[in-house]
Amino acid sequence: xxxxxxxxxxxxxxxxxxxxxxxxxxxxxxxxxxxxxxxxxxxxxxxxxxxxxxxxxxxxxxxxxxxxxxxxxxx
Numbered sequence: 001x002x003x004x005x006x007x008x009x010x011x012x013x014x015x016x017x018x019x020x021x022x023x024x025x026x027x028x029x030x031x032x033x034x035x036x037x038x039x040x041x042x043x044x045x046x047x048x049x050x051x052x053x054x055x056x057x058x059x060x061x062x063x064x065x066x067x068x069x070x071x072x073x074x075x
Contacts, residue, residue, distance in 0.1 A: 001032065001033060001034065002031065002032055002033075002034050002057060002058060002059070002060070004052050004056045004057050004059075005031060005032050005046070005057050005058070006032050008046070008050040008052060008057070009032075013025075014028045014029050014032070015028075021038070021042055021045065021046065022042075023038070023042070034060050037058060037061055043057070043058065
């Protein structure tokens with residue numbers, strides 16, 4: 001679970017958030033459950049709107065050591 005994303009949603013429904021970000025309710029649900037992630041441009045919009053860094057909103061993406069290894073091997 002991405003708790004900061006859920007906290008940002010607050011009392012709004014997943015459907016309301018989906019409308020704001022131009023996606024389906026199912027997509028928003030998958031983001032909260034960490035089974036998928038938004039496109040980088042949507043992540044950035046959520047970061048700006050919420051005032052919470054992408055790293056905090058999506059910690060599984062930014063703190064995944066395997067992904068970090070893959071990204072640094074190409075350098």
